[in-house]
Amino acid sequence: MEPEKIHVIWLSGQACTGCTVSFLNATHPSLVDILTGFIPQAAGITLDYHQTIMLPWGEEALKAVEAAEKGELNPFVLVVEGAVPDEDKAGEGYWCAIGEENGRPITFSERLKRLADEAIAVVAAGTCSSFGGIPHGKPNPTGARGVIDFLGRDWRSKAGVPIINVPGCPVHGEHLAEVLAHAVLAVRGYLPLPELDEWHRPKYIFRQTVHDNCPRAGLYSDGKTSHAFGEPYCMGLLGCKGPISHCDAPKRGFVEGVGGCTAIGGICIGCTEPEFPDEPYGPFLKKAPATFFIAEKIRGIIAGLDAVWHRFEEKLAGRKL
Amino acid sequence: MVKKEVMIEPMTRLEGHLGIHAVADLEKGVYVDAHSFVVMFRGFEIILKGREPADAIWITQRICGVCPTPHAIASVQAVDMAYQAPPPPMGVLLRNFLHGAEQLYDAALGCLVLEGPDYSEAAVKKWNPDWWEKARKAKAPNAKLHGYKTIADIMKALNPLSGELWLRSLTIEKLGRKMASLLGGKHPHVVSIVPGGVAKTLTPTDLEQYAAMLAHHVAFAKEFIPVMDDLLDFVLSLGYEECGSRKMNLLSYGAYDDPEAYTANYEDMPSWGLKRAVSPGVVIDGELITQDLIEINVGVREFIDRSYYEDWAGPSVAEDPAGNPLDAKHPWNKETKPKPGPYKAWDSKYSWAGSPRWEDWKRRVDGFAHALEAGPIARMWVTAKAGNVPESTGSSLKFTLPKAAVAGYKVIDEMEFEWKIPERVNTVERVRARAYYYAYTAYVMYNQLLQALEMVKAGRAEVWRKYRKPRDGLGVGMTEAMRGALAHWVVMKGQRIQNYQVITPSGWNAGPRLSDADLGPYEDAIVGTPITEPTEGELSGIDVVRTIRSFDPCLACCVHLYQGDRCIREIPIC
Numbered sequence: 001m002e003p004e005k006i007h008v009i010w011l012s013g014q015a016c017t018g019c020t021v022s023f024l025n026a027t028h029p030s031l032v033d034i035l036t037g038f039i040p041q042a043a044g045i046t047l048d049y050h051q052t053i054m055l056p057w058g059e060e061a062l063k064a065v066e067a068a069e070k071g072e073l074n075p076f077v078l079v080v081e082g083a084v085p086d087e088d089k090a091g092e093g094y095w096c097a098i099g100e101e102n103g104r105p106i107t108f109s110e111r112l113k114r115l116a117d118e119a120i121a122v123v124a125a126g127t128c129s130s131f132g133g134i135p136h137g138k139p140n141p142t143g144a145r146g147v148i149d150f151l152g153r154d155w156r157s158k159a160g161v162p163i164i165n166v167p168g169c170p171v172h173g174e175h176l177a178e179v180l181a182h183a184v185l186a187v188r189g190y191l192p193l194p195e196l197d198e199w200h201r202p203k204y205i206f207r208q209t210v211h212d213n214c215p216r217a218g219l220y221s222d223g224k225t226s227h228a229f230g231e232p233y234c235m236g237l238l239g240c241k242g243p244i245s246h247c248d249a250p251k252r253g254f255v256e257g258v259g260g261c262t263a264i265g266g267i268c269i270g271c272t273e274p275e276f277p278d279e280p281y282g283p284f285l286k287k288a289p290a291t292f293f294i295a296e297k298i299r300g301i302i303a304g305l306d307a308v309w310h311r312f313e314e315k316l317a318g319r320k321l
Numbered sequence: 322m323v324k325k326e327v328m329i330e331p332m333t334r335l336e337g338h339l340g341i342h343a344v345a346d347l348e349k350g351v352y353v354d355a356h357s358f359v360v361m362f363r364g365f366e367i368i369l370k371g372r373e374p375a376d377a378i379w380i381t382q383r384i385c386g387v388c389p390t391p392h393a394i395a396s397v398q399a400v401d402m403a404y405q406a407p408p409p410p411m412g413v414l415l416r417n418f419l420h421g422a423e424q425l426y427d428a429a430l431g432c433l434v435l436e437g438p439d440y441s442e443a444a445v446k447k448w449n450p451d452w453w454e455k456a457r458k459a460k461a462p463n464a465k466l467h468g469y470k471t472i473a474d475i476m477k478a479l480n481p482l483s484g485e486l487w488l489r490s491l492t493i494e495k496l497g498r499k500m501a502s503l504l505g506g507k508h509p510h511v512v513s514i515v516p517g518g519v520a521k522t523l524t525p526t527d528l529e530q531y532a533a534m535l536a537h538h539v540a541f542a543k544e545f546i547p548v549m550d551d552l553l554d555f556v557l558s559l560g561y562e563e564c565g566s567r568k569m570n571l572l573s574y575g576a577y578d579d580p581e582a583y584t585a586n587y588e589d590m591p592s593w594g595l596k597r598a599v600s601p602g603v604v605i606d607g608e609l610i611t612q613d614l615i616e617i618n619v620g621v622r623e624f625i626d627r628s629y630y631e632d633w634a635g636p637s638v639a640e641d642p643a644g645n646p647l648d649a650k651h652p653w654n655k656e657t658k659p660k661p662g663p664y665k666a667w668d669s670k671y672s673w674a675g676s677p678r679w680e681d682w683k684r685r686v687d688g689f690a691h692a693l694e695a696g697p698i699a700r701m702w703v704t705a706k707a708g709n710v711p712e713s714t715g716s717s718l719k720f721t722l723p724k725a726a727v728a729g730y731k732v733i734d735e736m737e738f739e740w741k742i743p744e745r746v747n748t749v750e751r752v753r754a755r756a757y758y759y760a761y762t763a764y765v766m767y768n769q770l771l772q773a774l775e776m777v778k779a780g781r782a783e784v785w786r787k788y789r790k791p792r793d794g795l796g797v798g799m800t801e802a803m804r805g806a807l808a809h810w811v812v813m814k815g816q817r818i819q820n821y822q823v824i825t826p827s828g829w830n831a832g833p834r835l836s837d838a839d840l841g842p843y844e845d846a847i848v849g850t851p852i853t854e855p856t857e858g859e860l861s862g863i864d865v866v867r868t869i870r871s872f873d874p875c876l877a878c879c880v881h882l883y884q885g886d887r888c889i890r891e892i893p894i895c
Contacts (some may be wrong), residue, residue, distance in 0.1 A: 014363050134383040141364035148431050230784040248823070256495075277379070
């Protein structure tokens with residue numbers, strides 16, 4: 001039996017399309033895997049609208065968007081790439097338009113609103129659509145913001161699902177592929193919806209900090225810190241914001257396990273965070289706040305004392321170490 | 322005259338949204354007018370103001386997620402210059418490897434995923450059915466190398482999501498981004514480019530890993546270039562010379578620095594520029610008139626007469642560090658003052674893109690400001706003509722890719738490539754130059770890898786050098802993105818950005834006209850393009866689309882078609 005179709009509409013606003021390119025980095029599953037659906041439980045996904053990788057050719061493509069706007073494409077997941085500008089600030093003009101109707105430009109935000117009303121779920125791919133990203137950097141000339149601020153924090157889809165943010169500049173291809181695959185299994189009742197943190201990020205991806213996931217964190221605990229780029233130790237003194245950013249790229253790598261910002265000797269610039277690229281993440285070469293490093297040292301001492309006390313306790317109780 | 326208006330919007334580029342408005346003369350069978358307009362604004366130059374100059378290296382990559390690394394290269398060269406922070410030679414090589422890795426991915430993407438489908442079975446059967454019959458009978462001259470017997474077989478392989486070349490290219494593109502991630506942490510948006518060098522801990526196996534991945538590209542090039550030659554020669558044979566044809570007014574800033582020559586010092590820029598593996602130069606009317614990066618820099622202008630911006634007050638930087646007077650329209654003096662305006666106001670301001678021009682300020686030709694075209698055809702042209710590198714013959718660029726025994730590819734042995742300067746710049750030759758640039762990049766990366774290994778052997782593996790940031794400074798970084806000449810300009814005051822300006826290749830190419838006699842390159846290329854599709858019924862605009870695509874305006878494009886006010890068709894082109 002043919003599995004029920006789940007449609008995907010991918011809409012792009014104030015974006016650089018880095019999230020699309022990054023999505024093509026995903027390998028297991030890859031975009032092609034997701035669309036071909038090897039196991040029946042995860043099959044039936046159709047990408048009905050994506051400017052770059054869509055199957056339909058010609059008039060069909062626009063029909064998909066129009067059908068989705070009218071609620072005739074059911075069910076569909078809306079993936080958003082790019083920030084949402086404030087068109088009220090654009091005077092007589094517009095900041096971002098996608099096509100036109102009756103000689104009038106249709107703004108990205110208008111299309112987003114129409115589509116969100118009908119979507120079963122809205123997934124924000126990347127930091128721009130999650131939190132505003134680079135376009136919302138001070139002084140935010142276009143009033144850019146993320147989808148949660150445009151639709152509202154408490155917004156729920158018609159199926160009752162909150163906006164799911166998968167931040168990252170760009171989004172990690174595997175993060176997005178996993179979230180979309182997870183969403184499909186959730187819609188079909190195989191898995192619960194992912195648990196989200198206060199910023200609507202799936203906890204299973206964004207719970208830990210970059211520092212927690214950094215292969216160099218052990219070297220920091222060991223007191224080894226790089227003082228020049230190229231050195232193989234903790235990059236905290238050179239500007240790394242790993243302790244205050246949430247991402248697993250250093251452990252996971254970026255393309256098929258290769259890369260990872262801090263793993264290769266780079267610094268984390270906090271690209272998954274709501275404040276990015278402003279303080280405390282920029283200036284990027286400025287050291288991260290010292291409090292974290294001091295706190296970690298104190299926690300290390302406490303952990304050490306605990307280990308000693310545990311052994312002492314065993315001795316007192318007359319048990320073998 | 323029977324005129325038909327063709328409206329193509331959104332012709333979305335990766336880093337933005339682009340629209341084309343074209344007017345066709347059905348009696349003459351050609352396009353007679355065109356407007357190119359950019360319909361998205363984010364305000365990078367405003368966001369950068371007041372930040373630390375180094376932040377621009379990360380922030381400006383986000384201008385374009387398809388070609389981020391050249392932004393990082395242009396930015397870091399501007400910041401190196403303002404900070405007086407020259408990197409050690411290995412730092413320069415690692416930057417080149419990051420840059421090259423991206424070009425390998427981006428050239429394959431352009432030819433096979435963005436432009437290729439315009440010549441695929443699906444497109445040709447629909448828009449040029451007469452071509453399809455001919456393609457089925459046309460034998461592919463290079464069949465021995467790539468395995469496709471007829472041109473129709475190549476066209477089938479270019480079908481989106483099912484064609485063999487289309488699918489293979491996704492894999493080869495990912496491999497380019499994987500090479501960039503190896504040295505840059507991730508791609509898009511590499512993290513390791515910093516003032517004074519790179520933030521990369523060079524491990525004993527990094528260069529070998531990079532080489533192993535490069536071998537795939539070397540092997541792929543030996544099939545890919547012959548495929549493109551066969552396809553494009555066939556298209557030319559159908560009389561496609563006039564399509565997208567434009568005067569030879571070209572701009573290349575050059576790329577892939579010589580690690581021993583690059584000093585980040587403005588006065589030295591002409592000498593390190595000439596040592597680049599890809600040569601800088603300005604071509605006006607088919608003549609290479611200068612290769613001097615200082616002369617090229619000082620001649621750059623950005624006009625906003627037809628763009629949604631307000632004018633700015635006179636020059637704030639009177640002269641460049643070498644003492645040459647700077648025009649008020651030079652990017653070091655330009656201020657970005659956005660002012661959104663009405664849609665499709667063809668007689669006044671109609672685009673978010675500015676109109677860059679290059680002024681022949683040394684009066685080598687006529688002293689005028691010219692609309693120059695950027696792209697792989699410009700850099701291949703200049704490099705082939707100039708004779709700065711041994712591979713340049715004056716009329717061609719000749720190089721040999723080494724033997725590469727990689728499973729899954731047809732040609733193992735070394736292979737010689739020769740890109741010849743074409744008689745004209747048109748839609749087909751732009752695409753061909755992009756394919757050959759892929760092979761040339763693989764060649765340059767291979768040779769620089771050998772150089773890097775020798776440097777490691779000699780104990781010169783330092784990747785970064787400490788610097789003392791001065792209070793004030795000027796910087797310019799000029800390099801090449803896949804789609805052409807890219808430069809960043811910074812004015813630093815009190816260690817902060819006072820002014821930051823970027824002119825992208827799509828800015829050079831997509832900019833609006835300044836007058837009806839001075840069109841932007843996209844507009845200029847469309848005017849005079851013959852209509853090859855049937856003209857009774859609706860016009861799809863396929864010839865316009867192919868022409869715009871040949872400039873490689875990034876990924877997704879949708880084509881809206883208008884007859885009067887009625888939207889007839891939207892064609893998203895993969």
